[in-house]
Amino acid sequence: MTAGETTAPEILRAENVTIMFGGFTALSNINVSFPEGRLTAIIGPNGAGKSTLFNVLSGAFPPSTGEIFFKGKEITGVPQHAFARMGIAKSFQITNIFPKITALENVRIAIQAMTCRFNIWTPRSKFKEMEDEAATLLEMVGLHQHHHRLASNLAHGEQRALEIALALACNPCLLLLDEPTAGMSPEETSTMMDLITDLASTRTVILVEHKMKLVMGISNHLIVLHHGEFLAEGTPDDIRSNDEVKRVYLGQGAH
Known part of the structure; x- marks a missing residue:
């Protein structure tokens, strides 16, 4: 990879973002931008502020100070439910599915919530279209053989894949994943x-992960946090060769 690969137009930007919980500063003056059409991983040791930044970017936490911009438009303080309609979807670290219905019904309900929100008289034919779309999304995430299994009966990894299918129901241009x-x-x-990797070929993906070796091979762009502060960003090669990252995170013998 070359440094030029990270010069795509930005899709999301955090500007001077600080977030405080009581007297504790979880993030301090973060300025980062995320290139469109790339897979960016936010990495750092435990307690670095990765999930806090994810929650700010996804609208779950309002920043104490600073702004968030999506496609050049400020979205600081926009309600979370509005994010999906802007083209932003998210999957949190805690699995969030309906356990007592099937995988197909989970995704169909997510699609219905996006397409029929203001129409209580949905024609039956429309439900068939939504079920077909749900089946396509399940196939996309590798669950094509599990349409009619209760979500609670899926393996943990399959439940996480189902949650991603739910996130894809709004056809997002930006997908946020917290420790998937x-x-x-x-x-x-x-x-x-x-x-x-497959999903990142057709949309922008921002991934929070603490397993550095896991994301080094698939990311175009990495942002490193440490103690709630920005430490470094760049391509995987940039990060591997960054002396400060080696000191605080990788260890001098890291490859």
Whole structure:
């Protein structure tokens, strides 16, 4: 990879973002931008502020000071429910699915929420279209054989894939993923990384992850945080060769 690969137009930007919880500063004056059409990983040791930044970018936490911009428009303080209609979808570290209905019904409901929000008289034919679309999304995330299984009966990795299918129901141009491999076996992790790579070929993906080796091979762009502060950004090669990153995160012998 070359440094030129990170010079795409920005899709999202955090400007002078600070967030405080009581007297604790979780993020301090963060200025980062995310290139459109790339896979950016936000990395750092435990306690670096990765998930806090994710929550600010996704609208879950308003910054104490600073602004968030999406496609050049300020979205600081915009309600979370408006994000999907802007083309931003997110998948949090804690799986958020409906466990007592099937995988297909989970995704169909997500599609219905996007397409029929203001129409209580939905024609039956429209439900068939939504079910077909739900089936397509399940196939996209590798769950084509599990349409009619209860979500609660899916393996952990399959539940995480289902949650991503729910996020894709709004056809986002920007997908935010918070530690999507948390709690996964090595096999599930490998499958999830393949899925994320596929998704990043058609949309911008921002990924929060603490497993650096996991994202080094798939990311175009990395942002490193440390103790709530910006530390470094660049291509994987840039980050590997950054002395400050080596000192605080990788260790001098890291490759």
